[in-house]
Amino acid sequence: MAAEDRIDGYASAILEFATAEDQLERVGDELFRIARAFESSTPLREALTDPRIPAERKKGVVSDLLGDKASPLTVSLVDFVVSAGRASDLPAIADRVTAQAASARNKAIAEVRTAVELDAATIARLTTALNKATGKDVEVKTVIDPTVIGGVVARIGDLIIDGTVSHRLEQLRETLNKR
């Protein structure tokens, strides 16, 4: 089975469970955050994807990390993916679940990265501005990412609107390298 088909299969199964439990929005949000944490933390990624580490120990890692921070359903679903040896697909599965859940609500996911956490009012104004800029009804998912230094970068599907300090520094670096 191709990787894309496999990811779609897992995402569809998780969507079915979350919809059946009427926790689609919460599960989608938590999976999104778990996926970002998985991407940004190398030790966590290695612990969950290393084939030499037994599945039970991986489940223990998931329980320790998520325990009281996520719903039991989300923890169970992550356990299921990790136990199946597909932890490396977790970010893609989470993104697919989030996108499909948003799509079910006729929304597009806007992944917004900032160096500091945004308050609800700022997120609301940012959502309105992104709606106008993209012509879509977006659902903002925030990610705290210190590497952006300052500012905001939003990714809606293939569209990236980058207003971060790190992006401007990168542009400056490229300009210096061209000279």
Place this chain on the structure above:
Amino acid sequence: MNLFAPILLMAQVEGETTTTTEPDGIQLLLPASSELIAGLIAFTIIFVFVWKWVLPMVDKRLEARQQAIVGQLTAAEATKHEAEGVLADYKAQLAKARDDANSIVEEARRTADALRRETVSKASDEASEITRKAREEAAGERERAAGAIRDEVAALSMAVAEKAVAGAVDTKAHAKLVEQYIAELGALRP
């Protein structure tokens, strides 16, 4: 001339001698008529024999001999002509071989000249190519070194800038950057 004159003379002398009983003088030297007739007959027989058989045989032999000599002369002439032909062929072949040899030598000289010119030209081209590549490599090395220095300077500058900027971005600056981003989004159109 009468061929029988000597015989008649000897017969006449014989007749005259018969009138005498004792020969004397010249008659002592002349043969008797009977001997003369017998000799004449014998001579005639021999003459006829010689005339009839010996002479034709001799003529035939001489004719054969002559024919053989003529044949040999003809053969010798033909051989001579053939030898002259062979000699002419040989001379022609020799001349052709000489011409061929000259042509080969000339061709070899031309080929050697062409090869020499080609070798010189190729060596010159290779030398030019090596020089060009060396210059390009030197220029590339200079460019790479300059690029590496630029990159190093840029990296150091950026590292310093990142540290300086990261230290300068406080909560207020973060809020201002977010507000600026929202304002810039307002200028975008779908």
